[in-house]
Amino acid sequence: MTGVRAIQKEKTRRQLIDAALGQLSAERSFSSLSLREVAKEAGLAPTSFYRHFSDMDELGLTLVDEAGLTLRQLMRQSRQRIEKGGSVIQISVVTFMEFIESNGNIFRLLLRERSGTSAEFRAAVSREIRYFTLELCDYLQHANKLTAEVAYLQANAAVTIVFNAGADALDIEKKERQQLVEATIQQLRFIARGASELSARVKQQNSDDDH
Amino acid sequence: MTGVRAIQKEKTRRQLIDAALGQLSAERSFSSLSLREVAKEAGLAPTSFYRHFSDMDELGLTLVDEAGLTLRQLMRQSRQRIEKGGSVIQISVVTFMEFIESNGNIFRLLLRERSGTSAEFRAAVSREIRYFTLELCDYLQHANKLTAEVAYLQANAAVTIVFNAGADALDIEKKERQQLVEATIQQLRFIARGASELSARVKQQNSDDDH
DNA sequence: TAAAATAGCGTACACTTGTACACTGAAATT
């Protein structure tokens, strides 16, 4: 293991991944990239691509994994900030928007492949978003003392709202961004408030049943 | 006007539109369609395409308009049902899910082009969704006596949640669909509850300020 | 009725695409 050869192979594999990521933009989706383009950008002959991935789909799924990793880093960063105090919702939204600003193309990848033409891609993206949601769910359950069910519904709704806001953020000017952030925060507050209200009511109901 | 020629032209234009719509599926996005394929499916020579659209983008934007039209029909249908009584939220969600079941490919078009590679497409889809949102906003403002601002935030959040649920519905079995519907309804209730709670508080605040 | 306009066709061309195949040189294994 870890021979000169394996190291070099890993390096060019990385080059392919980076070449693909580098070609992504607002005007260019992963599915519009060609194997030849990516190989060329990585400084490889077209046919050398096959030494690393059996086709573009395999590379694409690797990118989605990579994106999921970035997403988890985001969460960690968010939690660190929250521990230092402040409004949880506000910090989360702001952190997410920062993530999008510096990882726009990775976020675009997730957004696009979530509704893309490959079932495998869609499943991969769903999985990453689900991890994200479940972590938030856990947090809500402990911090806000919610039913598991209500916590999940809230987490799911919140993630949907935030992702959607992120998508909107990609297409607007920086000065409008602030307004979007505030609107999103307010919407998350609606959800949080509604969840705890209705959760409390269910608990009351259950306790009535007990007597 | 209305000469034999114009009528025939409109007819083949329709054939092109229908050919394109007909090729859309879970595995096939609009951007993956080629001019030649669409022309062939419509029973035309490739170059005849240009007699009707200057390129595929122009055809695509026409499809988005068409999709928006279908969306507005959906709203009308929803309103009709609501007038006959019942839970507004429940009826809306169920109607939307029915729409997706019978117009899956049109909905997919909107979903995909919303985050696609053409700024013009994204803008067109945004516009259609905005109409949808504004109509809901109007309704909420009158029916629930909300601030214009709160009503908009609620409408926006609700549309986001419902669209997202629609996207999820496309990829699951029919039996799981019922569960998704119920979860979505619950999430919309969170939002509605939170909005009216926080709206009431703002009104109270404002009235305090007056004294 | 003669002339003009035009929807649709067929050919042609320059590109790009994925990938099969045979080859090379250096690293790994024996």
Next chain:
DNA sequence: AATTTCAGTGTACAAGTGTACGCTATTTTA
């Protein structure tokens, strides 16, 4: 030291792409 493995190369090909151009047949206009 001899042999095997294998990442990367270059050539080649069939298939598909958008679209320029000239032609035809029919409708529309003059």
